[in-house]
Amino acid sequence: MSPSVIKHPNTNTQAISWNQIREQFNLNPEYTHLGASQFICSHPKVVREAIQHYAQLLDANPVMNTLALENDEMQKVREAAARYLQIDNPDNIALTDSTTMGMGLTYTALNLQPGQEILTTEHDHYSQHEAIRQAIKRTGASCRTIRMYERINHVTEEEIVESVVRGIGPNTRVLGITWVHSSTGLKTPVAQIAQAVAAVNRHRNEADRVLLLVDGVHGFGIERETFADLGCDFFITSGHKWLYGPRGTGLVAATSAAWQRVSPIIPSYTEAMDVIIEEDERPEHMDGKQMTPGGFHSLEHRWALRAAFEFMEGLGRERVCERVHQLNRQCKEGLAAMPHVTLHTPLSDALSSGITSFEVRGYNTDEVIERLKEQKVVATKAPYRHYNYARFTPGIFNTEEEVERGLAAVRSLA
Structure with a gap:
């Protein structure tokens, strides 16, 4: 087929039932897959074909x-991502291989100076903490870590916002947070934090503004909020989790102003490369295209990311959000009713998303995962020192019956 006549499959799936959507995925029917959406996805048919x-x-x-x-294909992916995130300029999106790559690229690229500070929380993922550590080692800036809440079973949006804002100091230039924690499943009120940060920034000049950087991977593909709704400066995610995109894909979205606060650490292979080679000039303004790492990537996966955005748009953002929350609500309520189980995820939809974390009395987490696996139920473990919990993470290819199967397996551990 000529490259000029590439066609993506019809991805209008609004009228298709959830069981029909499940048929898009080649999941092994011998297992109940209650961990894949959060960990690494199975490709739906339209993505496999692309x-x-x-x-x-x-x-x-x-x-x-x-x-x-x-x-051209890279730009079509940016355009699809911009449409999904409702970003006006697709050039404000950098394409990466994962959230971890996006974290490393962005933090290391920040134009920080000694005496300036990155503020983050103790609840964030290893990738964010390590990216910050490497950035401050290179720049001479410092990092301070705060706690967002005291007790997960009593946490409120107000407590989280107040804790974060209270932590911002005169030297803080970057605030790094996580939208949905992969440890407890807690959903951070990013938009409210962004509003509070904006209030702080009104009293600062442009160079001293606090940049809000969000690890958004476990809200992306589930939640309703767009980039503008969240109000952050940098939004970092991957395509191979809740978006069900090609494995090894990701992106960094940022405002035009935020891109001016970074310098690339990997040369770009976009049009900027031609300008530099042919005219010995560099673009005056930074953007996501220049921040997209060059070199040859797994091109067929990166270009096929557009199909994943079209697939999810066909399903409908509202429909997906309601479905994932419905399944996780069933999960949380079922686990909370078991006397031998401690639920570590808030019951409220406002404070949770697609991750349900729990412990089972009498078992460590590895034992829980293995006992569930013996019953053909696949769960995952949160890779944290202090939040080492088992997780169910039902997504769009799961059914109510599968959630009940997972709950029955946990119930059998009493």
Whole structure:
């Protein structure tokens, strides 16, 4: 097929039932998959077909089809991401391989100075903490870590916002937080924090503004909020979790002003490369295209990310959000009713999303995971020192019956 006539499959799935959507995925029916959406996704049919299509083009004529497609297909992915996130300018999106890559690229690229500070929380993922550690080691800036709440079973949005704002000091230039914690499943009120940060910034000049950086991976693909709704400066995520996109994809979205506060650490292969080579000039303003790492990536996966956005748009943002919350509400309420189980995720939809974390009395987390696996139920473990919990993370390919199967397996551990 000529590169000029690439067609993506019809992804209008609004009228399709959840059971029909489940059929898009090649999941092993011998298992109840209650961990994949949060960990690493199974590709739906439309994504598999898009990957295969691009792979065939690259295999047939690697040089000509790469040269013909690379910039255009990458831009189509940015346009699809911008449409999904409701960002006006697609060029404000950098394409990466994962949330972790996005974290490392962004934190290390920040133009920080000695005496300036990154503020973060003790609840964030290893990837965020390590990216910050590496950034301050290189720049001479410092990091301060705060606690967002005292007790997860009594946490409120107000407590979280007040704790974070109270932590901002005169030297704080970056605030790094997580939208949905992969440890407890807590959903952070990012928009309210952004409003509070904006109030702080009204008394600062542009160079001293606090930048709000969000690890958004476990809200992205579930929650209703757009980039503008969240109000952050940097939004970092991957495509291979709740978006059900190609494995090894991700993005960093930022405002135009925020991009001016970073300097790339990996040369870009976008059009900026041609300008630099041919004219020995560099663009005056930074953007997401220049922050997209160059080199040859798994091109068929990156280009096929557009199919995942179209698939999720076909399902409908509201419909997906309601479904994932419905399944997780069933999960949380079922676990909370078991006397031998401690639920670590807030019951409120306002404070949780697609991750349900728990402990089972008499078992450590590894034992829980193994006992569930013996019953053909796949769960995951939160990789944290102080939040080492088992997790159920039902998504769009799961059913109410599967959630009940998972609950029955936990019930059997009493």
